[in-house]
Amino acid sequence: MDLYDSPGQSRFRAGLRTWLAERLPTGPGTPPGRLDPARLREWAKPLDQAGYAGLTWPVEHGGRGLHPVYQGIFAEEWAAAGAPELPTVIGLHMVGPALIRYGRPEQRQRHLAAIRSGDQIFAQGFSEPAAGSDLAAVQTRAEPVPGGFVVNGEKLWSSYAPLADYCLLLARSDPDLPKHRGLSCLLVDLRGPGVQVRPLRQINGEADFGSINFSGVRVGEDCLVGERGGGWPVALTTLAHERGSFAITLVARLSVQLDRLVATAGATGRAGDPIVRQQLAQLHVERQALRFTGYRALSGGPPNGDPGPESAMLKLQWSHTHQRLTALALELLGPEAVLDGEDAFWSGYWQGQRLRSRGNTLEGGTSEILRGLIAERVAGLPRSR
Ligand SMILES: Cc1cc2nc3c(=O)[nH]c(=O)nc-3n(C[C@H](O)[C@H](O)[C@H](O)COP(=O)(O)OP(=O)(O)OC[C@H]3O[C@@H](n4cnc5c(N)ncnc54)[C@H](O)[C@@H]3O)c2cc1C
Numbered sequence: 001m002d003l004y005d006s007p008g009q010s011r012f013r014a015g016l017r018t019w020l021a022e023r024l025p026t027g028p029g030t031p032p033g034r035l036d037p038a039r040l041r042e043w044a045k046p047l048d049q050a051g052y053a054g055l056t057w058p059v060e061h062g063g064r065g066l067h068p069v070y071q072g073i074f075a076e077e078w079a080a081a082g083a084p085e086l087p088t089v090i091g092l093h094m095v096g097p098a099l100i101r102y103g104r105p106e107q108r109q110r111h112l113a114a115i116r117s118g119d120q121i122f123a124q125g126f127s128e129p130a131a132g133s134d135l136a137a138v139q140t141r142a143e144p145v146p147g148g149f150v151v152n153g154e155k156l157w158s159s160y161a162p163l164a165d166y167c168l169l170l171a172r173s174d175p176d177l178p179k180h181r182g183l184s185c186l187l188v189d190l191r192g193p194g195v196q197v198r199p200l201r202q203i204n205g206e207a208d209f210g211s212i213n214f215s216g217v218r219v220g221e222d223c224l225v226g227e228r229g230g231g232w233p234v235a236l237t238t239l240a241h242e243r244g245s246f247a248i249t250l251v252a253r254l255s256v257q258l259d260r261l262v263a264t265a266g267a268t269g270r271a272g273d274p275i276v277r278q279q280l281a282q283l284h285v286e287r288q289a290l291r292f293t294g295y296r297a298l299s300g301g302p303p304n305g306d307p308g309p310e311s312a313m314l315k316l317q318w319s320h321t322h323q324r325l326t327a328l329a330l331e332l333l334g335p336e337a338v339l340d341g342e343d344a345f346w347s348g349y350w351q352g353q354r355l356r357s358r359g360n361t362l363e364g365g366t367s368e369i370l371r372g373l374i375a376e377r378v379a380g381l382p383r384s385r
Pocket of ligand 1: 158
């Protein structure tokens, strides 16, 4: 594996770095300011115009057809610049690839360009009150009627739902079939009649996700992705991309977080503390292991293919390392850790990160589920059930 950028990758990295530097008031090493969520949409259009949206999508679908290594470079530069997380990520990294693989030509026409430009923000409507880890247990009904479906039910924890225009919905269309075969995926307009989105406030006070209620919502046949009853493979494709693309992004962000933690140790006068030094060194070792596992997954994977089960290892290890990193940050702050807002160190940046990190071992598959997947698909153990 060659760890150096090729000339083309170097040019790409340098171009993106300049592009970001022209747009961001902050520089590397500065904790990111929180942008007004409504303003985040404004980032999507210029990003698309500059050719940075849909990097790995095939050219015939409006992407650049680049190898996933470029997505990794993008993630590293984005994180290093302290750029904000974009609300277009579910569309770009999950719904887009699913539509490219399973969508009809009219669906691709209707959504792909709008996903890239940020005109359509997508949420993922999979989890329900009684269907999280056991996703195939979803109860939301998509009852087939002439010309389409009528949807009734509730989805929970949908990231970006309060901002989103559409959701990719996993619903039960055929309750009499075995549970994995009775599911269908639909593209649902969240602004339409019968849909109610409620923001869910998290422990850190923010509302990045929400619940979506569907009450007698009519969805046309033209919004069915893949076959009726063929929703499960579509869902699996989006989940593989969620872990794959996000794992690379999260590892890049973790690397920057660790630099900030080292800066925090210096600023709080704890950099000479032998116990703190041990903990920082351990986190550095884990960062390097994550980085190189990420590089191996990127360089070994098929160009533009679905991410493999290694992405589950990255996501699992990242979430635990990140939780320890944010816990150490609060330890470094000592009694000041209880402060919040303007009075707190870096305006409460670490407090927000620590609270948000609690969800890391749940989102995109809990640690127990990921260990089960790794046991079967990486270590080759027999299926548990
Ligand atoms: C920050 C955040 C963002 C999210 N964003 C989205 C989103 O955008 N869209 C979406 O659809 N969902 C989203 N989710 C929901 C997420 O996918 C679920 O929380 C997750 O799948 C777990 O489901 P659950 O909460 O119902 O827990 P459960 O499935 O009820 O699990 C409860 C506990 O039992 C354990 N457990 C369950 N089954 C097994 C098993 N077979 N073996 C061993 N242990 C098991 C779990 O590991 C967990 O500890 C998000 C969640 C969070 C925290």
